[in-house]
Amino acid sequence: MNIGIDMMGGDYAPSEAVKGIALYLNDDSKTCLIYCIGNEAEIQPLLDSCGIAGDPRIKVVHAPQAIGYNEHPTKALKEKPDSSIGIGFHLLSTGKIQAFISAGNTGAMLVGAMYTIKTVEGVLRPTIPTLVPKLNGTNGLLLDVGLNADCKPEQLNQFAILGSAYASNVLQIDNPKIALLNVGAEAEKGNLLCQATYPLLKDNEAINFVGNIESRDLFKDQADVIVCDGFTGNIVLKMAESIYEIAAERQLENDAFLSRFHYENYGGTPILGIDKPVIIGHGISNDRAFSNMIIQAEQMIASDFCAKIKSIFKA
Template sequence: MEFVHCTPMNIGLDMMGGDYAPLEAVKGVAQYILENSSSVSLTLVGDQSSLEPLIAEHKIPSNRVRIIHSEQVIGMDEHPTKALKEKQQSSIAIGFHLLATGKTDAFISAGNTGAMLVGALFSIKALEGVLRPTISTIIPKENGGTGLLLDVGLNADCKPEQLNQFAVMGSVYAQQILDIKNPRVGLVNVGEEEGKGNLLAQATYPLLKENKHINFIGNIEGRDVLIDKADVMVCEGFTGNIILKLAESLYEVGHRQQIKSEFLDRFDFEIYGGTPVLGVAKPVIIGHGISGAKAFKNMIIVAQKMIESKVLDRMKEELE
């Protein structure tokens, strides 16, 4: 018998985060509710007087949302730790408080990325046994599929044991959220053969090879990132961040160069919503600063899927 989620789900959303907040966040909520007749309730954290008319305007049914008023906003350029500490009434601080105290089951924001990371790491406990949480990104594959790349910037310096855990967390996420069966895990490296690479990659390879919780296929190179070779691509956050931002720029380049390509169109990050923080005990999703309605809607869908699939429980099991 499948264990089902009994209490109604409640997803918290920072309505003040991102360059186009709160309008695009409200539009995203409206689209989500229109398309998803589920029992998910949304907790919208933001300035009440701004939100109420927008919610009315976009005909959002009041039984699906509740507003939690926040008086402050953490700006995109504020120092994360300082801002979180000083702005206890900010939408991000309140959002994490609601999540930490069980008032919501997930938290989403397109606001200050650093503040979201600090909040995730310090307001929410790490999953038992996790050395370091990680963030990942979807990489569109040429054959129409999707891959998962991690870490993409939370951990610029890593130890082999951390990469080994990223491989497990990425595998579980790929299975549960991206619906990839038995995902192939590749170690991002400079050559195909075992023994290639920098000291970190050399030391990580044997750990991945011996890890029975993953389907390790060996090293993958830069040329393999965009093709259907590995479903989960593991590296430290320095290399991963460079790959992520280079991949994101392909969409912009394609757009500016007026290149007609369905493949390049898929590098539009809005399709995928945001980046979940993996390895913390509750679902936290960080959106891009320039998130529009579609991105907000898709972040809510990812959060819902993370709760429904109990992906974090599965990670915990696989890491044991």
Template sequence: MNLALDMMGGDFAPLEAVKGLQLYLQHNNATVYCIGDEQQVRALLSEYNLPEEKTVVIHAAEIIGYNENPTKALKEKPDSSISKGFQLLASGKVDAFLSAGNTGAMLVGAMFFLKPIEGVSRPTIASVIPKIGGDTALLLDVGLNVDCKAQHLDQFAVLGSIYSSSVLGISNPRVGLLNVGEEEGKGNTLCKETYPLLKDNSRINFIGNVEGRDIFNAGADVTVCDGYTGNVVLKLGESMYDIAKSRDMHNDEFIRRFAYENYGGTPILGVSKPVIIGHGISNDVAFCNMLLLAQKMIETDVCGTIKTAFRRTGTSAS
């Protein structure tokens, strides 16, 4: 298994990436392509005694900063660590690409270098949500598609279900539509149009509408909504975690489960190969978990399952 890791992404790069890689390689076997400033990366790999047979350093002369325009930066910086990572992934040299760098550049890069899986009209990003009962659920889209049609949400439901069962290990995941009330017929135009599609979709286990109060409670295993709403919910949840931490409530078992490090980043679903976006403030544990998530996505062949699902049904949406 070959993984490509952007060593220059994240606020504490490349140190935390190296430390995370060290944690990961202690217990796992993979060849990791470390993309970044060769001199800096080599020095740190050596300092942290990382095994040479498991690491390949790929020099990237440039970095795409957090505030750069993604499309412009990808065009103008072919030697950036993000561009190089996607080149490696597209060429087949590696099986997954991971970065805690510029999120927009990762999204644009995934579309440009990999393209969506045939039949998937809108790749999507999902966030893992801790449930009060101990379960782990999925919310999508969380920001890639701010304007959606019903057909897109219908596809998100399939993508989320496949990811939930393959990667999170939830069998026959219950799918809910985020709405303002439980009854069929509730909601805005998008919800009203989406509900019948989900109800008729034999590939998912649709349980109906779920509300804002259900997101962290029982609710569904996979909750679908447009990316505008999902992004608001995601950032609100993150801020609640930060508030809880700042007020000494982070020792609570439920609150602790919000810690971003645990989730290893956000996968882009619907592109042909595993691409994982890490949090800007990723520490060593976060990088290690990103690598573990990539490994799991490869081992479970979640992208292959998605390809088969969308080829079989020929679902189309524009």
């Protein structure tokens, strides 16, 4: 199992990525080969300082260029083929690695995923989810959370299929319950998008649709996968992030429930609907976040998630 990491992506690159790899490799049972893609002159001393320079599970791939946060994604990928993101996608597309992780330029990661790796045949639009902590200690899934601000009912219907597959294969949730985020529980409630999406989800035999869910019930156990357009989902995501910030300000961040809102617990966001596993991390990702992103990539590879998505949409 080979996993590539963009070592130059993130506010604290490459130090936190190296620390995250060290944290991951603390478990001697881990056998993944980690491709560290970035400036070797910067990476090697950090590997030495963390005591993992000679670990056979690490391979450094030199990338002399890096894509900054403010660069235009498409232009940067075209003009910087030797960037850590560019080389990462090349390794992924040629099969040298089986998953690619970055906390760098989100736009470049999305462009690379959609145009270098390609969308699974039959998928109208890829989507990005986020994990939602539930009061009972488990996690749910919310999608889309920002990739598709404007959606059609057919796209939301596919998001439900993608989310259901991720919940069952990666999160190991048996027969996940799917719900549509709406302003009321009744089938006729909501805007035109929700009203048109509801019957599609209800008639979709590939999912376990349980109806509408209101935002006040988001953290309860009424649904495992909650579907919405990316505009709505991103607002919910930012609100959830603010909950942890408020908890931290009030010194409540160690609360059993509120602590689970911290981004580092989940690592990153997978792009669902593309041919191979690609995970995008938060720009402020720390060592724990990077370690969890590697574990997340490992789970996606082990479950053969992308192949199962291809099979679902082929059928």
